[in-house]
Amino acid sequence: MDDFIAARSQMALSLAFHIVFSCVGMVMPFMMAIAHYKYLKTKKEIYKGLTKAWSKGVAILFATGAVSGTMLSFELGLLFPKFMEHAGPIFGMPFSLEGTAFFIEAIALGFFLYGWNRFNKWFHWICGVIVGISGLSSGILVVAANAWMNSPTGFEFINGEYLNIDPIKAMFNEAWFSQALHMTIAAFCATGFAVAGLHAYLILKGKNVVFHQEAFKISATMAVIAALLAPLSGDISAKDVAERQPIKLAAMEAHFHTEASAPFVLGGLVDEANEEINYAIKLPGVLSFLVHSDFETPVKGLNEFPKDEWPPVAITHYAFQIMITFGMLMMGIAVIYLFAKFFKKEWLNTRWMYKLFMIATPFGYIALEAGWTVTEVGRQPWIIYGIMRTVDAVTPMPGIQYSFYIFTAVFVSLSIILVFLMNRQIQMVAKLYDPNDPNYNPEKH
Template identity: 70%
Template sequence: MNDFLAARSQMALSLGFHIIYSCIGMVMPVFMAISHYKYIKTQNPVYKNITQAWSKGVAIFFATGAVSGTMLSFELGLLWPKFMQHAGPIFGMPFSLEGVAFFIEAIALGFFLYGWKRLNKWFHWATGVMVGVSGILSGILVVSANSWMNSPSGFDYVNGQYLNIDPIKAMFNGAWFSEALHMTIAAFSATGFAVAGIHALMIYRKQNIEFHTKAFRIAIVFGALAAILQPLSGDISAKHAAKRQPAKLAAMEAYFHTQTYAPLVIGGIPDTVEKKVNYGIELPGVLSFLVNDNFKQEVKGLDQIPAKDQPNVPVTHYAFQIMVGIGMLTMLIGILYFIAVWKKRDWLSRSWFLKLFIMATPLGFIALEAGWTVTEVGRQPWIIQDVMRTADAVTPMPGIQYSFYLFSFIYFTLSLAVIFLLQRQIKMVPEIYDVK
């Protein structure tokens, strides 16, 4: 493994793990705050049990997210020093603000975890809300930095120099809103379905049914709503990609030839030699409509992009298809849940219905990883779109493969620890919590 591949692999591994920790860390505090509010209003001790159980999960993911996020910060400087040399002064503001949000979240979480019976009930609840708000803001700020890499702005690039730097314009670049919206909704969808699936499993096993039923309902409402809204945010993101990153869009769709009535391809195996997609289902004109709101308008294909500037088409296409396929499936499951609530309440206790949500437990995170793959692989070979190539940003330091092996060991060990702690937490009988 050469150093360039090792550096890219290490960054991919780190981001792949951290994105799960961070998304759960963004969303779980919201669920926790909702349950806590219900406890304050109803004085039902079951909601207190749920709140305290979820707060322990929040603490676990806050700690692992902090560790993996700190490692990522060091990796940016270790693996990509030339990138940080030029990009740091430009997009450093969202990272700095993310640090502030992180510290606020840490302080609020401390108040919340140790505030039972010590703080005014509404102030205590407000600290939990602050954990959720600051967590979501942290996620949006980090995505803002990533969106700058896809849509660089806030500077003039003249003769290899980065001049007239405007950090505010860089932070609120052309892609930040669409990416932040898409990522935030994805976090709620993935976490909502994962949490709901775990509680559905406990209901299916007939363990502490009241506890798990109430917890399931809080989680799935957010997960289902997010899944239903996700295609709308995806459409916004795709239109931005078509405008700013046509190579990424073409790779997502395995769209080789520029044409009017551009077809949308569902599935298929891209053949990069013959420049075609085998076994795919083509919907004529649909890609033109999705991109331009017009069935006739031309869409730029890979044939208009130099080969050296094209991303890996099969990886990008497969990841995109996985993301969209899972997104549509979770959307349908979400619709089924609301149908059950409104018209078919007997479904809620049926085995097939519970199994549906148990099956869906990991799907959101698989889609999340696939979407992140589209974002990052689809931008290659650029680390800053059309400005700096990834190969030009990598460290000249040798032996990066050993760093990759070390970080791989750390992340897998960290994940095993998280799995162990969560399994122990899930198995705990909720009655152990103080309900007085």
């Protein structure tokens, strides 16, 4: 593995790991706040237990996410120093604001965790809401920085120099809204399904069923709403990509040749050497409709662009297909759940319904990681689209592959430890608030 591939791989691994914690930090506090609100309104101890279980899970993941996020900041400077030298002054504002949001989130989380029976009950609840708002803001601000890499603006590039810098314009670039919207909905969808699936599994195991059923209702509702909104935000994002980065869109669809009534491709094996895709299902005119809102207008193919500017077509296409597949599966589950909610209530507590959500536990994060791959790999060979190539930004320092191997071992170890800690925490708190447990004492807790 050469240093260029090692640097990109390490960054990809770090981002793939950190994005999980980012999404949890964007979503879980809102679930926590909903459960807390239910406790304040109903005085049912089971909601207090659920709030505490989720809040301690948020704390564990927040601490890990803080470390991985800090590592990412250092990695950007160490692995891609040329990028940070030129880009830092331009898109540094969302990063600095993200740091502010992070500190607010940390303070609010501290107040919430240690504020039980110490603060006014509604002030305590507001602290939890602030954790969610600041976490959501952090995610959106980081996505704004990434969107700038896909749609660089807020400066003039003259004779190799970055002049007339406007940080506000850079932050609110043309890509930020569509990327932030799609990422936010994807985060709610992924985390909602992951949490609902975990509690569905524990329900099927017969462990503290009432506790986990309440948790399931909140998380499943959030997952279902987000899953139904995701295709809409995805369409907005795809149209934006078609306008700004037509070469990325062509790679997503393995669309090699410009043609009218361009088909939307499902599946298939990419043959870059012969510039074709085999064994795919093609829906004639659908890609043209999705891009131009009619079935006839041609869609640019990869053949319209120099080959040295093509992204890795196979990786981009397969990642896009994975995202679409798991997104559609979650949407299907969401439709079934909504149908049951309004027309077949007897389905809601059936084993097969819980099994559906249990199977779907990883679906959202698989789709999320695949979508992030489309965003990042589809931008290659550029680190700043159309301005700076990734190969020109990488560090000249040798031995990056050893750093990559070490980071991989660290992340794998952390993942195993986190799964153990989260499972232990949920089981412990659920038992405390299980009315069927002989040691249950709501006054004690």
